[in-house]
Amino acid sequence: MPELRPVTExxxxxxxxxxxxxxxxxxxxxxxxxxxxxxxxxxxxxxxLRRVVDAAWPAxxxxxxxxxxxPGAIELLPTVAEAVEGADFVQESAxxxxxxxxxxxxxxxxxxxxxxxxxxxxSGFPMTDMATDAADPGRLVVGHPFNPPYLIPLVEVVGGxxxxxxxxxxxxxxxxxxxxxxxxxxxxxxxxxxxxxxxxIWREALHMVAAGEATPEEIDRSxxxxxxxxxxxxxxxxxxxxxxxxxxxxxxLDHFGPSLKAPWTRLEAPELTPELRDDMVAGAExxxxxxxxxxxxxxxxxxxxxxxxxxxxxxxxxxxxx
Amino acid sequence: MPELRPVTExxxxxxxxxxxxxxxxxxxxxxxxxxxxxxxxxxxxxxxLRRVVDAAWPAxxxxxxxxxxxPGAIELLPTVAEAVEGADFVQESAxxxxxxxxxxxxxxxxxxxxxxxxxxxxSGFPMTDMATDAADPGRLVVGHPFNPPYLIPLVEVVGGxxxxxxxxxxxxxxxxxxxxxxxxxxxxxxxxxxxxxxxxIWREALHMVAAGEATPEEIDRSxxxxxxxxxxxxxxxxxxxxxxxxxxxxxxLDHFGPSLKAPWTRLEAPELTPELRDDMVAGAExxxxxxxxxxxxxxxxxxxxxxxxxxxxxxxxxxxxx
Numbered sequence: 304m305p306e307l308r309p310v311t312e313x314x315x316x317x318x319x320x321x322x323x324x325x326x327x328x329x330x331x332x333x334x335x336x337x338x339x340x341x342x343x344x345x346x347x348x349x350x351x352l353r354r355v356v357d358a359a360w361p362a363x364x365x366x367x368x369x370x371x372x373x374p375g376a377i378e379l380l381p382t383v384a385e386a387v388e389g390a391d392f393v394q395e396s397a398x399x400x401x402x403x404x405x406x407x408x409x410x411x412x413x414x415x416x417x418x419x420x421x422x423x424x425x426s427g428f429p430m431t432d433m434a435t436d437a438a439d440p441g442r443l444v445v446g447h448p449f450n451p452p453y454l455i456p457l458v459e460v461v462g463g464x465x466x467x468x469x470x471x472x473x474x475x476x477x478x479x480x481x482x483x484x485x486x487x488x489x490x491x492x493x494x495x496x497x498x499x500x501x502x503x504i505w506r507e508a509l510h511m512v513a514a515g516e517a518t519p520e521e522i523d524r525s526x527x528x529x530x531x532x533x534x535x536x537x538x539x540x541x542x543x544x545x546x547x548x549x550x551x552x553x554x555x556l557d558h559f560g561p562s563l564k565a566p567w568t569r570l571e572a573p574e575l576t577p578e579l580r581d582d583m584v585a586g587a588e589x590x591x592x593x594x595x596x597x598x599x600x601x602x603x604x605x606x607x608x609x610x611x612x613x614x615x616x617x618x619x620x621x622x623x624x625x
Numbered sequence: 626m627p628e629l630r631p632v633t634e635x636x637x638x639x640x641x642x643x644x645x646x647x648x649x650x651x652x653x654x655x656x657x658x659x660x661x662x663x664x665x666x667x668x669x670x671x672x673x674l675r676r677v678v679d680a681a682w683p684a685x686x687x688x689x690x691x692x693x694x695x696p697g698a699i700e701l702l703p704t705v706a707e708a709v710e711g712a713d714f715v716q717e718s719a720x721x722x723x724x725x726x727x728x729x730x731x732x733x734x735x736x737x738x739x740x741x742x743x744x745x746x747x748s749g750f751p752m753t754d755m756a757t758d759a760a761d762p763g764r765l766v767v768g769h770p771f772n773p774p775y776l777i778p779l780v781e782v783v784g785g786x787x788x789x790x791x792x793x794x795x796x797x798x799x800x801x802x803x804x805x806x807x808x809x810x811x812x813x814x815x816x817x818x819x820x821x822x823x824x825x826i827w828r829e830a831l832h833m834v835a836a837g838e839a840t841p842e843e844i845d846r847s848x849x850x851x852x853x854x855x856x857x858x859x860x861x862x863x864x865x866x867x868x869x870x871x872x873x874x875x876x877x878l879d880h881f882g883p884s885l886k887a888p889w890t891r892l893e894a895p896e897l898t899p900e901l902r903d904d905m906v907a908g909a910e911x912x913x914x915x916x917x918x919x920x921x922x923x924x925x926x927x928x929x930x931x932x933x934x935x936x937x938x939x940x941x942x943x944x945x946x947x
Contacts, residue, residue, distance in 0.1 A: 358922075358923075362926050362927075362930055365930055366933075399881075399884075427884060427887060427889065449851045449852060450867075451925075451929075454854075454926060454929045454930065454933075455850070455851060455852075455854055455855070455929065456850045456933075457846070457847060457850040459847070484851075486839075486843050486846060488838075488839070490838065492833075492838050493888045494887070494889030496833070496839045496847040497847035497848065497851040497852055498889055499829055499890045500844065500847065500848060500852075500890075501861070502889040502890040502892075503825040503826050503828070503829040503890040503891075504822045504825055504826055504861050505865065506890060506892045507825040507892060508822060508861050509894060509895050509897075509901065510894075511818070512901060512905060513895045513896075513898070513904075516814050516818075517808075517810070517814075518908055518911070519862035519904070519912055520862075520912050521808050521818060522818060522822065522861060522908075523861065523862050523863050523912045524806060525819035525822065525860070526822060526856050526860040526861060527856065527857055528777070528778045528779040528806035529777060529778075529819040530777075530819055530822075530856075531853070531857045531860065532776075532777055532857050533777070534848050534852075534856055534857075535849055535856075535857060535932050535933075535936050536939060536940070537845070537849065538844060538846065538847070538848040538849050538853065539823070539826050539827050539845065539848060540830065540841035540845050546772060548645055559721075562721075562749060563831075565749060565815055565816070566815045567749065567815050567816030567820060568822075568825040568828060568892070569825075569892055570824075570825050570828045570891055570892040571828070572828045572831060572832075573828070573831050573832045573835045574835075576835070578835075579831065579834060582834050582835075582841070583831070583834060583841060586834065586841025586842055587841055589840070589841065589842045590841055590845045594943075600773075602942075602943045603773075604681075604776060605938075605943070606936050606939035606940070607773075607776045607777065608684055608687055608688060608776065609935030609939050610857050610932050610935050610936065611688075611776075611778075611857075613928060613931030613932050614857050614858045614932065616927075616931060617927035617928035618858070618924060620924075620927055621916070621920055621923060621924045621927070
């Protein structure tokens with residue numbers, strides 16, 4: 304393990320690939336007061352990058368810029384080698400093409416110093432599969448953001464078989480330092496965590512449309528006007544903790560457990576073993592942060608009201624401007 | 626079909642069952658200026674009902690009360706027969722117990738006039754299964770709300786095999802009249818629409834915990850800090866329309882279609898036939914309401930910022946008060 308400067312001394316980030324995700328990352332890094340060196344092979348990459356940063360800047364300003372944040376502190380370089388020159392951290396956001404990712408990550412590992420983390424925005428490939436061409440794969444790690452990376456806090460961090468332990472930790476520390484919500488996974492899992500959950504919804508939705516059971520508009524509205532209003536404040540586990548009333552998750556599982564066997568989705572449920580039950584009950588307590596049910600209910604209600612108003616206002620603003 | 630007064634003349638609603646859902650409905654009906662006649666066999670039903678209505682009232686006041694809304698316009702009656710006396714609409718929210726629902730719905734159908742709709746809040750039973758004991762099942766329909774019914778707008782309406790067509794229409798009209806977002810389904814489907822989607826997430830989450838792949842806290846945070854921030858404004862279909870960039874849903878399906886075969890969740894995807902592709906593309910256009918991509922992106926960004934702030938404020942308010 305190399306000697307590492309504190310993450311506060313990471314001042315320059317290389318953004319390799321400047322499509323929707325790469326440019327969104329660039330805008331976010333700039334808003335945190337970092338300098339960005341970008342590379343992208345598209346002939347109009349410069350214009351597109353500028354457009355994304357300019358479009359994101361008002362939003363980022365509203366959320367609060369770091370001292371010294373400068374939307375102009377970005378440079379598009381003609382080669383990968385030049386882009387990573389002097390970069391303290393690399394964020395790769397190339398298209399989801401395994402062969403392309405392999406050669407690009409190998410090049411990035413070779414071109415960067417021993418203390419530079421190379422993180423990939425891949426939404427699905429495990430690093431073990433992407434790192435096969437790299438002579439030195441130890442500094443390659445997945446740092447998976449959500450679209451748009453300048454607004455959605457979540458970043459999932461997970462290394463491959465050959466990723467060194469300090470690399471995943473440093474990537475997580477850096478992302479946390481710049482205000483991200485980080486989940487460090489201890490194993491490679493197709494789709495990581497959030498995309499697995501999102502994909503389960505998406506596949507059930509596709510099945511329903513294919514079977515003529517619901518239209519895409521009904522599916523969308525069933526979420527935006529239904530459970531989607533709760534999910535920004537309480538995730539699926541805490542939501543069901545509240546559904547159990549005073550008895551919380553334990554009551555919910557003990558009483559509604561049988562509905563797991565009902566054909567309420569095409570996804571088969573796991574066996575609700577005593578161990579799984581206890582893990583869910585203990586986990587719900589962690590999500591609840593020890594707060595009593597009445598406080599959680601009050602929080603949910605405040606949040607749902609505020610979210611409904613926020614969404615109504617955001618929609619109305621578009622209507623007024625159109 | 627009986628002669629029907631306009632839904633604006635529905636002035637009194639009977640709430641049969643006054644647990645979390647029934648009492649939540651009662652609070653909502655009161656906020657719309659309706660009178661409520663409630664029944665519940667629990668010895669402390671009156672206190673509980675009062676507590677839910679009182680707890681919900683500040684939220685309902687903030688969202689805007691109808692003229693004449695009165696939190697005191699509610700009466701707890703000792704029998705079902707007395708509760709439905711003079712009621713123009715019945716909302717049944719008894720526990721999810723099929724035998725209980727069957728006998729209660731039979732009693733409600735027998736005790737109400739020919740122009741009164743009897744809607745069930747069931748979260749899973751098809752009306753065809755619940756109506757078996759009723760001598761006259763024509764006026765029985767599902768009107769499935771989301772918790773808490775006084776804040777979440779969605780209501781799914783679907784009849785059973787013997788439900789008369791005017792009954793589902795009238796239930797939908799009434800719910801819309803009092804400000805609900807209604808989805809009228811044309812067939813009985815286990816879990817309706819939103820619960821199927823929610824259940825798909827929940828089952829994948831349970832599998833992940835059972836396999837040690839993620840903790841409940843990580844699952845919750847992956848949603849609240851990730852895709853959950855987008856879902857109050859854009860449902861799953863519109864979200865993926867935006868993920869396709871300028872090409873929208875068509876681009877998304879044509880380019881990321883292969884990831885449907887990836888093991889990103891335990892739910893198998895349907896075959897992406899040309900018909901399903903075209904249905905999704907056309908459906909996304911409906912969800913988008915013909916608005917151009919830039920406007921949708923701007924709407925999403927405004928909404929995500931506002932939702933993040935709303936949730937932060939709701940959480941902080943709890944911390945301050947605790």
